[in-house]
Amino acid sequence: MKLPIVQSYAGFAMALAIAFMTVHTKATTTDLINEQQKANAQALMEKALKSDLAYEIVESLTTEIGPRLAGSEAEKRARDWGVKLGKELGFDRVSVEEFTMPYWVRGELKVALSAPYAQELYATALGGSGASTNNIDAPIVYFRNLDEIAYVKSGDLAGKVAFIDGDLMVPSQTGAGYGPSNQKRRVGWQHAERGGALALMIRSVGSNSQRFPHTGMMSALEDKWASIPVVALSNPDADQLRRLYKLGEPLKVSIASTAQWKGDVSSGNVILDLIGSERPEEIVLIAGHLDSWDEATGALDDGAGIGITVAAAKLIAELPTRPKRTIRVVMFGAEEVGLLGAFAYAKKHADNLHNHVLATESDFGARTIWRLVSNVNPDANATIDAIGKILEPLGIVRGGSDVPGGGPDIIPMARAGVPTIRLEQNGMDYFDYHHTPDDTLDKIIPEELKQNVAAYAVTAYLAADATADFRPEAKTRSEED
Amino acid sequence: MKLPIVQSYAGFAMALAIAFMTVHTKATTTDLINEQQKANAQALMEKALKSDLAYEIVESLTTEIGPRLAGSEAEKRARDWGVKLGKELGFDRVSVEEFTMPYWVRGELKVALSAPYAQELYATALGGSGASTNNIDAPIVYFRNLDEIAYVKSGDLAGKVAFIDGDLMVPSQTGAGYGPSNQKRRVGWQHAERGGALALMIRSVGSNSQRFPHTGMMSALEDKWASIPVVALSNPDADQLRRLYKLGEPLKVSIASTAQWKGDVSSGNVILDLIGSERPEEIVLIAGHLDSWDEATGALDDGAGIGITVAAAKLIAELPTRPKRTIRVVMFGAEEVGLLGAFAYAKKHADNLHNHVLATESDFGARTIWRLVSNVNPDANATIDAIGKILEPLGIVRGGSDVPGGGPDIIPMARAGVPTIRLEQNGMDYFDYHHTPDDTLDKIIPEELKQNVAAYAVTAYLAADATADFRPEAKTRSEED
Numbered sequence: 001m002k003l004p005i006v007q008s009y010a011g012f013a014m015a016l017a018i019a020f021m022t023v024h025t026k027a028t029t030t031d032l033i034n035e036q037q038k039a040n041a042q043a044l045m046e047k048a049l050k051s052d053l054a055y056e057i058v059e060s061l062t063t064e065i066g067p068r069l070a071g072s073e074a075e076k077r078a079r080d081w082g083v084k085l086g087k088e089l090g091f092d093r094v095s096v097e098e099f100t101m102p103y104w105v106r107g108e109l110k111v112a113l114s115a116p117y118a119q120e121l122y123a124t125a126l127g128g129s130g131a132s133t134n135n136i137d138a139p140i141v142y143f144r145n146l147d148e149i150a151y152v153k154s155g156d157l158a159g160k161v162a163f164i165d166g167d168l169m170v171p172s173q174t175g176a177g178y179g180p181s182n183q184k185r186r187v188g189w190q191h192a193e194r195g196g197a198l199a200l201m202i203r204s205v206g207s208n209s210q211r212f213p214h215t216g217m218m219s220a221l222e223d224k225w226a227s228i229p230v231v232a233l234s235n236p237d238a239d240q241l242r243r244l245y246k247l248g249e250p251l252k253v254s255i256a257s258t259a260q261w262k263g264d265v266s267s268g269n270v271i272l273d274l275i276g277s278e279r280p281e282e283i284v285l286i287a288g289h290l291d292s293w294d295e296a297t298g299a300l301d302d303g304a305g306i307g308i309t310v311a312a313a314k315l316i317a318e319l320p321t322r323p324k325r326t327i328r329v330v331m332f333g334a335e336e337v338g339l340l341g342a343f344a345y346a347k348k349h350a351d352n353l354h355n356h357v358l359a360t361e362s363d364f365g366a367r368t369i370w371r372l373v374s375n376v377n378p379d380a381n382a383t384i385d386a387i388g389k390i391l392e393p394l395g396i397v398r399g400g401s402d403v404p405g406g407g408p409d410i411i412p413m414a415r416a417g418v419p420t421i422r423l424e425q426n427g428m429d430y431f432d433y434h435h436t437p438d439d440t441l442d443k444i445i446p447e448e449l450k451q452n453v454a455a456y457a458v459t460a461y462l463a464a465d466a467t468a469d470f471r472p473e474a475k476t477r478s479e480e481d
Numbered sequence: 482m483k484l485p486i487v488q489s490y491a492g493f494a495m496a497l498a499i500a501f502m503t504v505h506t507k508a509t510t511t512d513l514i515n516e517q518q519k520a521n522a523q524a525l526m527e528k529a530l531k532s533d534l535a536y537e538i539v540e541s542l543t544t545e546i547g548p549r550l551a552g553s554e555a556e557k558r559a560r561d562w563g564v565k566l567g568k569e570l571g572f573d574r575v576s577v578e579e580f581t582m583p584y585w586v587r588g589e590l591k592v593a594l595s596a597p598y599a600q601e602l603y604a605t606a607l608g609g610s611g612a613s614t615n616n617i618d619a620p621i622v623y624f625r626n627l628d629e630i631a632y633v634k635s636g637d638l639a640g641k642v643a644f645i646d647g648d649l650m651v652p653s654q655t656g657a658g659y660g661p662s663n664q665k666r667r668v669g670w671q672h673a674e675r676g677g678a679l680a681l682m683i684r685s686v687g688s689n690s691q692r693f694p695h696t697g698m699m700s701a702l703e704d705k706w707a708s709i710p711v712v713a714l715s716n717p718d719a720d721q722l723r724r725l726y727k728l729g730e731p732l733k734v735s736i737a738s739t740a741q742w743k744g745d746v747s748s749g750n751v752i753l754d755l756i757g758s759e760r761p762e763e764i765v766l767i768a769g770h771l772d773s774w775d776e777a778t779g780a781l782d783d784g785a786g787i788g789i790t791v792a793a794a795k796l797i798a799e800l801p802t803r804p805k806r807t808i809r810v811v812m813f814g815a816e817e818v819g820l821l822g823a824f825a826y827a828k829k830h831a832d833n834l835h836n837h838v839l840a841t842e843s844d845f846g847a848r849t850i851w852r853l854v855s856n857v858n859p860d861a862n863a864t865i866d867a868i869g870k871i872l873e874p875l876g877i878v879r880g881g882s883d884v885p886g887g888g889p890d891i892i893p894m895a896r897a898g899v900p901t902i903r904l905e906q907n908g909m910d911y912f913d914y915h916h917t918p919d920d921t922l923d924k925i926i927p928e929e930l931k932q933n934v935a936a937y938a939v940t941a942y943l944a945a946d947a948t949a950d951f952r953p954e955a956k957t958r959s960e961e962d
C-alpha cells in the first residue's frame with residue numbers, strides 16, 4: 001500500500017481524536033509488555049552496559065576509514081566496511097543501495113586579516129561554497145547579524161567582503177540554540193551575493209570557543225548554490241573582528257579558496273536486517289549516518305550513531321529468538337550534504353513505507369540519553385510509555401508523545417507518515433565539536449556510549465516485539481485483519 | 482657593586498645558616514608591616530578587585546597588536562604600544578632596551594597521512610625547525626617515547642620519518658607534568674637527526690585533546706639547530722597514529738615545511754618605573770613578556786602577565802605616596818625563543834643586579850593565584866610570611882620559602898643571586914591553551930584576572946615599602962650602613 005502524505009496526516013488526526021477518548025483506559029494496562037519481554041529487556045540492558053562493541057565499532061570506523069566526506073572514495077570504503085561488519089556480526093541480510101549525488105569538495109582555503117595588520121584567521125569553507133576566482137583582498141563590511149544583511153540592495157557590497165557576526169550559540173541539553181544560530185550559515189550567502197560581495201564570512205555557528213569554525217551545508221536557492229567563497233570564522237576570530245570593528249579600525253581581509261563542485265558521483269546506504277520471526281515485513285528502523293565532514297573522523301557525528309545502533313541490534317540478535325518484527329539498521333550515506341541517502345531511501349522504499357512501523361536515528365553525539373520523545377499513533381502511546389518506564393533506570397525521562405521527527409535522516413520517512421521516536425542525547429557540549437576538526441574519537445566517553453546502546457537495544461527490541469502498532473493507520477489495518 | 486654568581490650563592494648559604502638561629506624570634510614580630518602599610522594594602526586589594534584595567538590592557542594588546550612573534554614587526558609594534566601605555570598611565574620613567582636576536586619563522590606547513598589512506602594531520606612546526614628541502618613522503622617509524630628513540634644509531638632512520646609518541650601530559654594546579662612531557666620537544670630532534678630521519682614528528686606536549694598541537698622552541702645542540710622539519714601533532718592525531726600503528730598498518734606521511742631562520746633582527750624590553758621615594762636605587766621587579774607565539778594572540782601567554790603587572794603598578798602609583806623602593810615593570814621581549822630579553826636585561830644590568838631586591842614574573846596564565854612561594858634571604862622570610870597573611874583573603878596559601886625561580890624571565894637574574902618570589906596561578910587548564918592557536922582573549926576570566934592584580938599590587942607594594950631586605954647579602958650590607 002502506498003502511503004501518501006495527505007492521507008497519513010488525515011489518519012494521524014483521526015487517531016489523535018480517538019486517543020482522547022481511549023488513552024486513560026489504555027495507559028493503566030500493564031500487560032502491554034509481557035514478562036518474557038521484560039526479562040529480555042533487562043538482560044539486554046545489563047549486557048549493553050558491559051559491552052565494548054559500540055566503542056570498538058566507532059574506533060574501527062574512525063581509525064581504519066578516517067574522514068568520510070559524502071561522495072568521496074573514503075565514503076565508499078566506509079560502505080565496504082559496513083557490509084563487512086554486518087556480515088561478521090551475523091545480520092540476516094546485508095545490502096547496499098546506491099544513489100547518485102553531486103560532489104562538493106572543500107579544496108584549500110586561506111583567510112587572513114590584511115589590515116590593520118596581518119593575522120591568519122581560522123576559517124572553513126561552508127558546504128557548497130564557491131572558489132575565489134582571483135585572490136581576494138578587500139575591505140570588510142560588518143553586519144551585526146543576519147537580519148542586518150537582509151536589507152542589503154543590489155550592488156551595495158560590490159568590491160567588498162561581507163562579515164555576518166551574531167551571538168555565540170547558547171549550548172543546552174536539547175541543542176535548541178543550534179537552529180537559530182544556523183540560519184546565517186544557511187541563507188547568509190544569498191544576501192551577500194545579491195549585494196555583489198566578493199565573499200561572505202560568518203561567525204561560526206557552534207558553541208565552542210576554540211578556534212575551530214563550524215562547517216556545514218548551505219541551502220541552495222532554487223537549485224542554485226553560492227558562486228562566491230562563503231566561509232565561517234572561528235568564534236575567537238569573530239570576536240577579534242568584532243573588537244577591531246568597534247575600535248573603528250579599517251579592516252581588510254584576503255581570501256583564497258579552491259572549493260568546487262566536481263559533478264555526479266555515487267554514494268549509498270548500507271542496510272543490515274534482523275528478520276522478524278512473526279511479522280518480517282514490518283520494520284523497526286534504527287539508523288545512523290556513515291558519512292562525516294572531511295575535517296575530522298566524525299566520531300560524534302555520526303560514528304557514534306553507527307556504533308550505537310549496530311551494537312544494539314547485535315545484542316538483540318544474541319537473544320534466543322528474533323523479535324516478531326524485522327529490526328533494520330540503516331547506515332545512511334550523504335547525510336551532511338542534504339539528507340541525500342535518506343531521500344534516496346524514502347524514494348526507493350516508497351511502496352513499502354507503510355510497513356515501517358517505527359523509525360529513529362541516533363545522530364546527536366554520544367553523551368547519555370536523558371529523554372524519550374515520540375510521535376506515534378496515540379493508541380500506542382501507552383506502549384511507548386511502558387518502554388519509557390523500563391528505560392527509567394538508565395536515567396531517561398519520558399518526554400512528549402507529540403514530538404515529530406526521529407532524527408535528520410528520518411525526516412523524509414516521517415513526512416510520508418512513518419511513526420517516530422527519539423532517544424535524546426545530552427547535547428550540552430555537542431556543538432563544541434560538531435562539524436569541526438575536533439570531532440574525534442577521544443570525545444566519546446565509553447561508559448556513556450554504553451548507556452546509549454542499552455537504551456537503543458531495549459527500545460528497538462520492545463518496539464519490534466510489541467503487540468502495539470505505532471502506525472497512524474493501525475486502527476484501520478487491524479480492523480482489516 | 483658587582484654580584485658574581487659564586488659570591489651570591491656563598492652569601493645565600495651563610496644567610497641560610499644564620500636563619501636557623503634567628504627565624505623563631507623574627508617570625509613572631511608583628512610590626513614587619515606597619516598599620517599604614519596594611520591599610521594601603523587593603524585599599525589596593527579592594528581597588529584591584531573592582532578594576533577592569535588589566536583586562537583592558539590584555540584586550541588592547543591582543544586586539545590592536547595581535548600575535549607578536551619574537552623578532553617580528555608585530556613585536557616592534559608591541560614595544561611601541563608598551564611605551565605609549567606606560568606614558569599614558571603616568572609611569573615616572575619609560576624606556577626601551579633593544580637587543581639583537583636570530584629570527585626564526587614558521588612558514589607554511591602541510592602534514593598528511595598518505596598510507597593507509599589520505600588524511601590531513603593537524604601539526605605545527607617546533608621553534609627552530611628546518612624546512613623540507615624536497616617534499617617528504619615516507620614511511621613512519623614509531624617510537625613509544627623519547628627513551629626509545631635514544632637508542633637509534635646513525636643511519637637507522639635513513640629515508641624515514643620518526644614519530645615519538647608518549648603519554649598525554651597530566652594537567653595539575655602546578656603544571657608539574659609539563660617539564661617531563663616537554664623533553665621530547667626539546668631534544669627529540671637530536672636523536673632523529675643522528676638516525677638520519679627525513680623529519681621528526683612528536684606527540685603534542687600539551688594537555689588538551691583539541692586538535693591544536695603545542696608549539697615551542699627546541700633546544701640547540703652546541704649552537705646547532707635542527708636541519709630537518711620537526712613538528713608536533715595534535716593529541717587526537719597522535720592517538721590516531723598510535724591506533725593505526727597498533728593495527729599493524731604500514732604508515733606513510735607527507736610533510737612540506739618552509740620554516741627558516743632569517744638572520745639577525747632587533748627585539749627589546751620595555752621598562753616602566755615607579756621611582757622609589759626613599760631608596761630609589763633599590764628595585765622590586767615585576768614582569769611579563771611582550772612576545773607571543775605567532776599562531777595566537779597570546780592572551781594567556783603572556784598578555785595576562787603584562788596586564789596584571791602593569792595594572793598592579795598603576796594602582797600602586799595612585800597611592801598618595803610612592804613606596805620607598807622603585808617598582809619596575811619589565812615587558813620582556815623574545816621570551817618564547819629562549820628568554821633572550823631576560824638574558825639581555827641581566828647582561829645590561831649586570832652591574833646593578835645587586836640593587837634588585839626582589840623579582841618575579843607573571844607567566845602562567847590568568848586563573849586565580851593559589852600559592853605564594855619564595856626564595857629570599859631567610860632573615861626576610863618573616864616579612865614574606867606577613868605578606869602571605871595579608872594575601873590570605875584572596876584564597877592564597879603560603880608555600881615554600883625555599884622555592885627558587887620567579888618565572889622564566891627571572892632565571893638569568895636569579896642565577897646572579899637576585900631574590901625571587903612567585904605568585905602561582907592555578908595551572909589546571911593552562912596547557913590546554915598554552916602555545917596553541919587557542920591562546921586567545923576569550924580564555925581569560927575577568928574576575929580571576931582581578932584577583933591576580935590584587936595579589937600583585939599588594940605584594941609589590943609591601944615588598945617595595947618593607948623595612949626587610951630580601952637580598953642574600955643584606956646582613957652584610959645593613960652592617961655597612
Ligand SMILES: [Zn+2]
Nearest residue numbers: 301302335363
Ligand atoms: Zn550527523
Ligand SMILES: [Zn+2]
Nearest residue numbers: 782783816844
Ligand atoms: Zn610565556
